[in-house]
Amino acid sequence: MIVDVRRSADRFATRTDWLDMRSSFSFEHHYDPANISFGLLLAVNEVSLAPGTGFDTHAHRDVEVVTWVLSGTLLHSDSAGHSGAVRPGQVQRMGAGRGVEHTERAPAAEPVRFLQMWLRPAEHGTEPEYSQRDVGDALGGGGWVTVASGTGQGVPLAQPAAALHVARLPAGGRVPLPAAPYLHLFVARGDVQVEGVGKLSAGDAARLREVEDGTLCATGAAEVLAWEMSAMPR
Template identity: 50%
Template sequence: MPRPDPPTPLIHRAADRFTTEAEGRRTHHAFSFGAHYDPANLGFGPLLAYNDDTVLPGHGYPEHPHSDVEIVTWVLGGGLRHEDSRGHGGLVVPGTAQRLSAGDGVRHTETCDAGASSAVRFVQMWLRPDEPGGEPTYAAHDAGDALATGELVPVAGAGTAAPVGTRGAVLHAARPRAGARLRLPDAPTLHVHVATGAVELEGAGPLTEGDTVRWPGGGGAGVRVLRDDTELLVWTLP
């Protein structure tokens, strides 16, 4: 019998994202979030939120609570100041993945320092944990040296210093140069996000900044990089 065709990738364009504007910050939401509700777009597998934030110096998110969610933050430019009720804090910069497992409850703040020379731009991703409750934990993984290769490298999840409580979920990042060719990780399900720049993805076509692809069965597809400023984020999901 002939093998069935793999599932078609679902492409979401940057222009179709929900947007929230508040004093000193702007957020683009890939999924339903807050006041933005679309019953057909509540998430993808264990991914519950996928937010692209820009925060001006002296602004950000005042203290607020979380529980039963895995929060992974990846900074694209500038520095993000994080402080939480468990005593974890510091400045998160490009090349470092931060993971906060909220467990049975944690409070934190996220801001751009008032004296910063530029805004901070970051992607924040929320996942559903395998087990609710438990003690909140924090971790960070500096992937700067590995990113210098231009290849897709794991930055959060199993095998990194920032594991997540969602079995089978791993975030990969790449900063390739124009003309490079990459291959997506071989996994049952992929979520591909062009954080900056542009690529051509086998089976999905050209993608530019802010575009995402949700793809069951997309593992192993080829990527051709179209611009030097490209930064690619790829979740492998169970």
């Protein structure tokens, strides 16, 4: 297994009076030619929006955008006629296809904190797509829950070579590492010990190659996201 650990404090930071965003990969004006992508992942952004603020209308093209809310409510609307209110335990996916414009905002009464992840699409120039699903009940089991994939589990990704798994673990909870050519682990809450990697805390990530086995164990209550990817990046 090939291990590359990226610590929370080393992420790119974008701060304004309404936005706090930490980017795991090169994003917008933050550019590092050695940190463009991993597998099919192009972006992993942890975003906090102040109440009543957010991203006004902006465009995406030929990218899959998967959003996982950590606290609060994220309000979405797009030029294809889709809208939604996404809360913790719900996953949202937007396939930008040949082009779509959308807005993302926090309600007037509360802030919102969420993870937004971008992937390379399987095809370019397709029709825009939108889907949303509640997986909160399944997360109570303490194991991996597949929340998005191209194989019919969770929200449907158009990228069949990728799947997003989430685990909410109690102290001492354990899950096996998904076996995959590319595996990206992100700790959203708590602390975990990963076999062959070491300790990861909230905001830390591990980029793993050629994963065959191993175990992740929570030292306290924790929430972890794992992108399992089987394709080489294009």
